[in-house]
Amino acid sequence: MSAVASTKVTDDGYEDTVYHPVTNDSGPEITIKDFNLWYGAAQALYGISMDMTKGMVTSLIGPSGCGKSTLLRSLNRMNDLIDNLSVSGEIRLSGEPLFGPQVDVIALRKRMGMVFQKPNPFPMSIAENVTYPLKVDGITNKSMLADACEAALKGAALWGEVKDRLKDSALGLSGGQQQRLCIARAIAGNPDVLLMDEPCSALDPIATLRIEELIDELKSSYTIVIVTHNMQQAARVSDNTAFMYLGRLIEYGATKEIFTKPRTKRTEEYVTGRFG
Amino acid sequence: MTDTTTSPAGKFGVGRIQRHKASDLASIGEPMIWAMGGSLVFGLLMITGFLALIFYQGFTAFWPKPIDVVTLTNGQVFAGEPLRSESYRLPKDKIAALPDALRIEIEDNGNMVERTLYRIGNYDFYGDDFKWVTAYEVAKVEEPKDLVLIERQEWGVFIGRIVSVTLNGVTTPNPDVKTLSAGQAEARALRKARIAIERDEVGEVNRRINGLRLKTRGAELSYGEGSDRAKAVAAEVANELAALNQDFTRLSAKATQARAREAALTVTLAEIGGETKEMPLANIVRYFDPNSLSLTQKISVYLSRWWEFLSTEPREANTEGGVWPAIFGTLVMTVVMSLLVAPFGVMAALYLREYARQGRIVSLVRICVNNLAGVPSIVYGVFGLGFFAYVLGGNIDALFFPERLPNPTFGTGGLLWASLTLALLTVPVVIVATEEALAAVPRSMREGSLACGASKWQTIRWIVLPRAMPGIMTGLILAMARGAGEVAPLMIVGVVKLAPALPVDGIFPYMHLERSFMHLGFHIYDVGFQSRNSEAGRSMVFVTALVLLALVLIMNTVSINVRNRLKRRFAGDKF
Numbered sequence: 123m124s125a126v127a128s129t130k131v132t133d134d135g136y137e138d139t140v141y142h143p144v145t146n147d148s149g150p151e152i153t154i155k156d157f158n159l160w161y162g163a164a165q166a167l168y169g170i171s172m173d174m175t176k177g178m179v180t181s182l183i184g185p186s187g188c189g190k191s192t193l194l195r196s197l198n199r200m201n202d203l204i205d206n207l208s209v210s211g212e213i214r215l216s217g218e219p220l221f222g223p224q225v226d227v228i229a230l231r232k233r234m235g236m237v238f239q240k241p242n243p244f245p246m247s248i249a250e251n252v253t254y255p256l257k258v259d260g261i262t263n264k265s266m267l268a269d270a271c272e273a274a275l276k277g278a279a280l281w282g283e284v285k286d287r288l289k290d291s292a293l294g295l296s297g298g299q300q301q302r303l304c305i306a307r308a309i310a311g312n313p314d315v316l317l318m319d320e321p322c323s324a325l326d327p328i329a330t331l332r333i334e335e336l337i338d339e340l341k342s343s344y345t346i347v348i349v350t351h352n353m354q355q356a357a358r359v360s361d362n363t364a365f366m367y368l369g370r371l372i373e374y375g376a377t378k379e380i381f382t383k384p385r386t387k388r389t390e391e392y393v394t395g396r397f398g
Numbered sequence: 399m400t401d402t403t404t405s406p407a408g409k410f411g412v413g414r415i416q417r418h419k420a421s422d423l424a425s426i427g428e429p430m431i432w433a434m435g436g437s438l439v440f441g442l443l444m445i446t447g448f449l450a451l452i453f454y455q456g457f458t459a460f461w462p463k464p465i466d467v468v469t470l471t472n473g474q475v476f477a478g479e480p481l482r483s484e485s486y487r488l489p490k491d492k493i494a495a496l497p498d499a500l501r502i503e504i505e506d507n508g509n510m511v512e513r514t515l516y517r518i519g520n521y522d523f524y525g526d527d528f529k530w531v532t533a534y535e536v537a538k539v540e541e542p543k544d545l546v547l548i549e550r551q552e553w554g555v556f557i558g559r560i561v562s563v564t565l566n567g568v569t570t571p572n573p574d575v576k577t578l579s580a581g582q583a584e585a586r587a588l589r590k591a592r593i594a595i596e597r598d599e600v601g602e603v604n605r606r607i608n609g610l611r612l613k614t615r616g617a618e619l620s621y622g623e624g625s626d627r628a629k630a631v632a633a634e635v636a637n638e639l640a641a642l643n644q645d646f647t648r649l650s651a652k653a654t655q656a657r658a659r660e661a662a663l664t665v666t667l668a669e670i671g672g673e674t675k676e677m678p679l680a681n682i683v684r685y686f687d688p689n690s691l692s693l694t695q696k697i698s699v700y701l702s703r704w705w706e707f708l709s710t711e712p713r714e715a716n717t718e719g720g721v722w723p724a725i726f727g728t729l730v731m732t733v734v735m736s737l738l739v740a741p742f743g744v745m746a747a748l749y750l751r752e753y754a755r756q757g758r759i760v761s762l763v764r765i766c767v768n769n770l771a772g773v774p775s776i777v778y779g780v781f782g783l784g785f786f787a788y789v790l791g792g793n794i795d796a797l798f799f800p801e802r803l804p805n806p807t808f809g810t811g812g813l814l815w816a817s818l819t820l821a822l823l824t825v826p827v828v829i830v831a832t833e834e835a836l837a838a839v840p841r842s843m844r845e846g847s848l849a850c851g852a853s854k855w856q857t858i859r860w861i862v863l864p865r866a867m868p869g870i871m872t873g874l875i876l877a878m879a880r881g882a883g884e885v886a887p888l889m890i891v892g893v894v895k896l897a898p899a900l901p902v903d904g905i906f907p908y909m910h911l912e913r914s915f916m917h918l919g920f921h922i923y924d925v926g927f928q929s930r931n932s933e934a935g936r937s938m939v940f941v942t943a944l945v946l947l948a949l950v951l952i953m954n955t956v957s958i959n960v961r962n963r964l965k966r967r968f969a970g971d972k973f
Contacts, residue, residue: 232851242842
């Protein structure tokens, strides 16, 4: 989409989204077009349209209840677990639609790794945790699993800390290590996209810093979408930032600009801490 | 209570509530704390009292007691173990008949007199095992050292003296311990060998004869009565039968011979009044002289009684001997029940919680399941007999064992039907516990698994079930404990007073699920309330209850250990 700044007001009294994202040559990985979502009768997302560029980090910010997590969880259809959910509009992952009767949700999820708000390692050993996506695919070859485990743990910058205790329970790790383990698990299945739902909200500042460094390393290989509450974090790690408010996408643009010279009043108020 | 007054118009305007400053009794909750603590103490006292009674009565039942020789004022003499004393109110007419001095004394005492219960044994002499003796009738109580107590295979205990022993025609009067015990050991060995012949060898021949009979009948059923093939089978069977009948005759002769050898070893006993009786030595299970036992001897008698109790079959209408078949039956039934209830309950709960669309119908099903747990167990028994035994079992018989009809094989109460009935009885417990355990699995775990591209089934199989396992085990433990202690439904679906054979033995197919079996819970009821003499079964009731409690405790301990091992996997430790 073009980076046109406009403040046109739509019929229902809301302003149109202002777009000014940066892109690269790879084109969009995820395309969202006029996406609406309802929990029962309550609408949670209103006409979201945006592209997330391949190999870039997009962060979603906004006050609590603005729909940023809902949007993220729509990307790998994690919202399917909720009863009475309905959607309209479309989301495409490298051109293929996500919603529709023909879509194989499992195959879709295998192309996206997800990291959650709270570390959620399975009650298994560290190695079993990391190779879980491969187990799901029915891979039992021991050396293949060991290689994948090592690669994923190295990718998540955890290998050095756990290489001598791969057989130990993952629940014995610290919070920050557990979250990096979950990142290792998310990338072990070799996905195209990494979805992160406030991955640092349960961590201390040092662990947060390590995760942020890790995101920086990972963005060369994955398209990353990250939801965060922490605006400094969004400013540090992402290329583009989307500001959402009350289920609407208010502004979507280059992170630098969003935080230095936002183009809408609401964004400005939010990033300067006047509300939210 | 909050006291609301309106403060004068101040900073916040009128109508502001003035809060009560001091706390009153009700708000502190002190009385409730006392009530709660009191309830706990009351419950604990009841349980402790109950356990103390069972433990005391159970553990002292086998301890050898001394024998008193009591001489009554009317000159009558008897010997017996004093069991317990109590005071009771003497009826007016009896008091009136007493001599004056005694009458006044008793009347001063409010007509109350002491009486003691003696176990006098010698049922074959007196026609009674027990005797109440009122204190004022007693002239003299002695404890002579030479009295013996003999536990017999038949007729219960004997209390008296040993006059002589006759071993193969040689009579020794006043035998010493060595002669007697050697004779008894020999006689017991002979008896054991004879029973082995009668039960195992003759039993095997009988089984084969019966098998041949069934073969003939089966041939008649499948080829038609009077057909050539049936006749051929009948002829073949007749040959084999002749051989078997020969075997049978030979074994019978062997048994008769063994009986004769056994009968040549006898002992002559005299009860305290001097009346004598000769009986086979093989009839003596155990004998000792209670009044001259040292502590070690007493302990050895005590332990040997316990061993007999735990390892042998009952005798004397279950009031003596052991409870091994009942222990075994209880154990096997509980295990079979658990094997049936675990997969059924867990799968039903999985569907209900994970797959069924949560709505009115599922809520209704859940309510029904919960209510099933409240149905009286006897109703399950009736259902088990009507549906499992008669309908299912009847059809199995008609299909697979037509040659045995009209004798039922599966068409009557048995281990399988009893286990199924109890499985049905306990399945609500497992379903409810499993559902709760599944619901307690954090959503983040499921999401984590689904986000890795796992299907719902893979998530359940690898993440949800292992995580819910401790909770499921808790449900199974509760179900097991309930099943092991249940008696009422079993009485109609397969438990018997005395089972001819254990449900597991060396004959193919080794596990005989169609057989009726014995059960500790039913044994308690039978011994306590259905035997010839409830007094005789009294101690057995407590000992059997003790064994049942111990069995349930052992099974629970094992499963709780398994559960805790599972739990430790999720506690963040190494595993």
